[in-house]
Amino acid sequence: MRHLTQIRWRLACGLVAAAICAAPTLAEDTPLSKRIKDCAPCHGPDGNSRTATIPSLAGQPKFFILDQLIFIREGVRPVEAMAPFVKTLKEDEIVALAEHYAALPPKSSDENVDPALVVRGAALALRLRCASCHLPSLVGQEQIPRLAKQRIDYMNEVMKAYRDGRRKGGDSIMAATVFGISDADILALAHYAASR
Amino acid sequence: MITKNSRGKSFIAIGAISILTLGVTAALAQKPPVRRGPPGLSTMDKSDRTMSNQSQKLRPHRAPPIATALDKIPVGKLKLPAGFKAEIWSHGHVNGRTMVWGSKGTMFMGSRRIGRVYAVVDKGDRREVKTIATGLTHPNGLAFRNGSLYVFAIHKVFRYDSIEDKLDNPGEPVDLTQAFNLPPEIHHNWKYVDFGPDGKLYVQVGANCNICEFNPGIRGHIRRYNADGSGMQIVARGIRNTVGFAWHPVTGELWFTDNGRDWAGNDGPQDELNRVPRNQEGANFGFPYCHANGIPDRDIVRPNPCAGVIMPAALTGPHAAGLGIKFYTGDMFPREYRNVAFIARHGSWNRENKFGYDVVTAKVQPDGTALIQPFMTGLLDENTNAFFGRPAYVLQMPDGSLLVSDEQNSATYRISYSGPK
Numbered sequence: 370m371r372h373l374t375q376i377r378w379r380l381a382c383g384l385v386a387a388a389i390c391a392a393p394t395l396a397e398d399t400p401l402s403k404r405i406k407d408c409a410p411c412h413g414p415d416g417n418s419r420t421a422t423i424p425s426l427a428g429q430p431k432f433f434i435l436d437q438l439i440f441i442r443e444g445v446r447p448v449e450a451m452a453p454f455v456k457t458l459k460e461d462e463i464v465a466l467a468e469h470y471a472a473l474p475p476k477s478s479d480e481n482v483d484p485a486l487v488v489r490g491a492a493l494a495l496r497l498r499c500a501s502c503h504l505p506s507l508v509g510q511e512q513i514p515r516l517a518k519q520r521i522d523y524m525n526e527v528m529k530a531y532r533d534g535r536r537k538g539g540d541s542i543m544a545a546t547v548f549g550i551s552d553a554d555i556l557a558l559a560h561y562a563a564s565r
Numbered sequence: 566m567i568t569k570n571s572r573g574k575s576f577i578a579i580g581a582i583s584i585l586t587l588g589v590t591a592a593l594a595q596k597p598p599v600r601r602g603p604p605g606l607s608t609m610d611k612s613d614r615t616m617s618n619q620s621q622k623l624r625p626h627r628a629p630p631i632a633t634a635l636d637k638i639p640v641g642k643l644k645l646p647a648g649f650k651a652e653i654w655s656h657g658h659v660n661g662r663t664m665v666w667g668s669k670g671t672m673f674m675g676s677r678r679i680g681r682v683y684a685v686v687d688k689g690d691r692r693e694v695k696t697i698a699t700g701l702t703h704p705n706g707l708a709f710r711n712g713s714l715y716v717f718a719i720h721k722v723f724r725y726d727s728i729e730d731k732l733d734n735p736g737e738p739v740d741l742t743q744a745f746n747l748p749p750e751i752h753h754n755w756k757y758v759d760f761g762p763d764g765k766l767y768v769q770v771g772a773n774c775n776i777c778e779f780n781p782g783i784r785g786h787i788r789r790y791n792a793d794g795s796g797m798q799i800v801a802r803g804i805r806n807t808v809g810f811a812w813h814p815v816t817g818e819l820w821f822t823d824n825g826r827d828w829a830g831n832d833g834p835q836d837e838l839n840r841v842p843r844n845q846e847g848a849n850f851g852f853p854y855c856h857a858n859g860i861p862d863r864d865i866v867r868p869n870p871c872a873g874v875i876m877p878a879a880l881t882g883p884h885a886a887g888l889g890i891k892f893y894t895g896d897m898f899p900r901e902y903r904n905v906a907f908i909a910r911h912g913s914w915n916r917e918n919k920f921g922y923d924v925v926t927a928k929v930q931p932d933g934t935a936l937i938q939p940f941m942t943g944l945l946d947e948n949t950n951a952f953f954g955r956p957a958y959v960l961q962m963p964d965g966s967l968l969v970s971d972e973q974n975s976a977t978y979r980i981s982y983s984g985p986k
Contacts (some may be wrong), residue, residue, distance in 0.1 A: 403652055432627055439630040444678035444700030459633055498828070503623040512627035534750055538678065539751035542625055545775050548752075 373470075401465050407454050416473040419520075424523045426477035433514045434467035437538075446538025475518045482521070482564045490561025493554055495547055497564075507565045512540075517565035524559035588677055589659040590767045595730025601849060613764065622917040623828075628955070630679050632975035633658045639953040640978055642944040648899070648984020651829065651941070654968060656976040657690040658683040663976070664713075664970055665707045665758070665891070669729040672960070673697075673714055676706045677755050681705070682716055684732045685977075697735045707768060707934035710792060717756035717768065720747035722794065744794025746772070748783055751808040764815050765789040765796075771806035776826045776853050776864055785852055787821060801841045803850040805876065809889040811960070813929065814904050820878070820927075821848070822887035825856055829913040830894065836879035836885050838927055838935055848875050878927075879935040885921035889958030895965025898982045904929065907940065908967060909956035919945055924953045924959065924969055940970060941980065 378561035408426070412418050415436045416427030426434060440446035442455040442463075447477035458466075494500070494507075516524065531553070532547040547555065569868040578713035592682040622876040633654055638914065641646045643651040661683055672685040682698040698704065698716065702899035706717025714725040716738070723738035745768070748754065753771030761767050772785045779785055786802040787810065810821035819841040823832045834856030841848060854862055854870035857880055881887040889909040893902045905926050912922035944954040962968055 432629075436627070436630055438680065440680075443680050445702060449980065466749060504621060510621075510624075513624065537751070538676065538680070540625055544750070544752045545773075548774050548777070 374556050391494075394547045401462065401469065404462060404466060405469060411450070414469050415476070417476040418523070419479055420521055422518075422522050422526055423520070424527075425478070425519055426470040426474035427476060428518070429515050430509045430511055431467045432511045432515065433509060435456075435463055436512050438463045438466065440538040446536075472527040475515065477518050478563050480563065481520045483560050484558045486560035487564045489554075490564075491560070493550075493558055494561055497550075499546075500546075501519055503544075507562050516562035519562060521556075521559045521563045524562055525556055526553070528555040528558060543559035574923075606930075611718055614894065619821040620917060620931050623915050624836050624944070625914045626912075626952075626955075626973075628660050628678065628972055630659055633973075634909045636917075638971075638974045638976045640976075642953055643941055643978065645941055645980060649980055649982050651969075651980050654977045654979035655685045656986060657696045658685065659975045660972050661975060661977070662970055662972050663705050663707050663958040664968060665709045665759075666960070667709050667729045667773055668712060670963075671729050671732065672781065672968070673707050673709065674694070674730075675705045675716070676974075677703045677705055679854060680704060680718075682714075685966060686732065693709075695732050697725070697732060702751065703755035706768070708758045708759035710760050710766075715741075715758065715792075716744075716756045717747075717753050717758050717764065719747070719751055719756070720749040722747070723948040731796065742792050745790060745850065746794075746797075751771075757806065757808040757810065759810065761789065761819070762791070762812050763789075766792050766799065767810065767819070769807050769810075771804070771808075772852065775828060777854060778865060787819070797986050798846075800846050801839070803852045803855075804839075805852040807839075810890055811890045811906065813840075814892050814894050815841065820890060820892075820906065822881065822890050823850065823852075823877075824886055825884070826862070827884070828851075829863060831883065831916050832917065833857060833883045835880040835883050836887050838879040838881050838890075838937070839875065840904075840933060840935075842875070842933070845875070849873055850875055850877075877925055878929075879934060879937050881908065881910065881925070881927075881937060882920055883954075884916040885920075886911035886913060887925075888956075889960075890927075891959045893961060893967070895961055895967075897965025898967075898986050899984075900965065902926070906935070908937075908969060909959050911954055911957055911972070912945065918947070919950055919952055921945070924956050941978075944971075 388448045411420050412426050418425045438455055441448050441451050442458055503509050503516050507517040527545050531543045601920055613829040627800050637657060638653055640651055640653050645651060658674050660676045660679040663675035665673050668674060670687060674683040678699045680699060681696050684695045684697050684703050686693045700716040704716050704718040708715040712727050714728045716723045724741055728735055750773040752773045752774050753953050756769060758766060758768045767787055767789045769787050770784050772779055774876045781802050785804050787800045789800050790797050794920050802949040804823050805860040806824045807821040810819055812819055823837040823839060825836045839850055851874040854863050854867055856875045859871045886907045887910050890906050892904055892906050908925050909929055910921035910923050913920045921944040923939060926938050926940045929935050945952050954971040956969050960968040960971045966979050969978045
């Protein structure tokens with residue numbers, strides 16, 4: 370029952386994304402600005418998402434964006450809403466998009482951050498050694514994403530997906546890190562990260 | 566309008582979940598408290614999180630999913646014993662790792678994150694790289710038998726029949742996933758597979774954690790099957806994560822590399838090279854209770870953790886990540902290399918001063934242990950703590966030269982010998 374509801378919820382998110390996002394331009398050799406316009410309806414014109422469960426890209430490490438665009442294009446990280454946008458992307462366009470979003474200033478999420486959950490999340494983050502990879506400021510580095518100022522609803526879903534084996538592609542070290550932790554702990558981590 | 570409706574429905578659904586959850590919590594509260602681990606940790610994952618100093622030198626490295634340009638491949642940095650030389654044999658197979666030969670001379674490569682399987686065809690003066698499968702989840706396990714390529718992608722198993730006759734259009738493979746019935750978790754479950762001298766297909770299943778207890782009938786072992794996925798037997802257990810094994814050419818015994826646990830310090834426990842002694846199939850190699858040459862685990866404490874555990878034939882270094890192993894049976898290299906194992910060490914990530922990033926030899930001693938010595942070095946600069954490539958697997962060529970795959974640079978190096986024998 371609960372599982373079914375979660376599937377519906379994800380499906381609904383996909384529909385929202387598909388409805389909001391403009392139809393992709395499939396012509397080859399599209400200029401970068403055109404590509405960026407394709408991304409803006411969901412990820413925000415400045416790379417800061419105001420759409421539920423859609424991640425912010427502003428200030429993400431260049432290599433993280435590059436890796437993910439390639440994994441999504443290859444189908445090893447299947448993201449249905451992204452598929453039409455990435456399937457014609459060439460390596461040099463991916464590098465240019467990665468550089469573009471890496472250079473944009475990240476802004477805080479428009480969601481409400483719960484201070485009590487932030488305190489709890491900070492203690493958990495210490496135990497889970499988040500800073501070893503994501504850095505103490507949680508701004509990320511190289512292939513490891515920025516978590517600071519990321520959307521809470523997005524991180525909440527992604528960490529659960531890692532834990533439950535639904536997140537494909539990328540490294541599996543995140544799966545080992547969140548191995549067996551509770552939904553409540555994941556939510557606290559998401560609030561903590563968003564507050565940074 | 567559709568958007569609003571979809572969102573509205575979803576929020577109602579979430580509300581319903583919260584009410585259900587509250588109900589369950591209230592029911593649980595009446596039961597006696599269950600002993601749990603520290604908050605934020607699974608009761609199964611025992612790794613001591615407080616050990617971390619949150620050092621930023623302990624993180625995994627990136628394998629660029631774009632091939633290194635030919636003139637940037639660091640073949641010039643490779644150092645080898647006198648008389649040996651290295652050259653680039655193939656390149657452009659993004660993040661290619663495992664290597665097997667087809668019977669008609671095609672070299673097949675598996676990968677991890679990029680999800681591709683490649684066919685490398687020798688055209689004399691150059692190699693042509695074809696991508697024969699994409700979108701798979703860590704298709705690291707490759708084996709070849711009777712014209713068919715077996716591809717293991719975590720729990721999915723595909724057989725491409727007569728593959729070398731149709732490299733440009735491989736078609737749909739035979740799906741053997743159900744027959745093999747492997748666990749679907751991804752972590753430490755990218756496969757290494759190979760046909761043994763007994764004609765059985767040997768398959769690894771890693772522990773899906775850094776350090777935890779698990780059902781030894783499902784995980785943490787090497788198993789073997791008939792080629793159709795029937796007749797599963799466990800061959801060796803108590804293994805954290807082996808992604809390379811081979812059979813000694815003379816004794817026929819199974820040797821395997823095993824990666825030691827992380828987050829327990831820079832110096833270990835060291836990785837292992839293990840030998841499954843003849844007539845001791847099913848033997849226990851210690852994980853998660855006993856590491857390296859008899860070190861009890863610091864987090865999962867039990868009496869006599871190393872009792873009955875077979876000790877490694879050799880330690881292969883802290884966090885060194887020994888992956889591929891092959892025994893040398895060719896005629897090209899000097900006689901002292903005969904039946905010596907070559908082991909590719911991918912190099913450390915969970916260690917402040919990097920270690921490995923090389924190929925070592927393991928010379929089997931009369932007592933069944935092995936002596937580890939450097940063979941191919943130069944990809945690690947200890948002074949700057951920088952690495953330039955990551956050897957993953959080794960493969961003997963028909964002429965007796967040795968191929969080494971470099972996952973980081975999407976290239977293979979051919980090592981040949983032309984000195985005095």
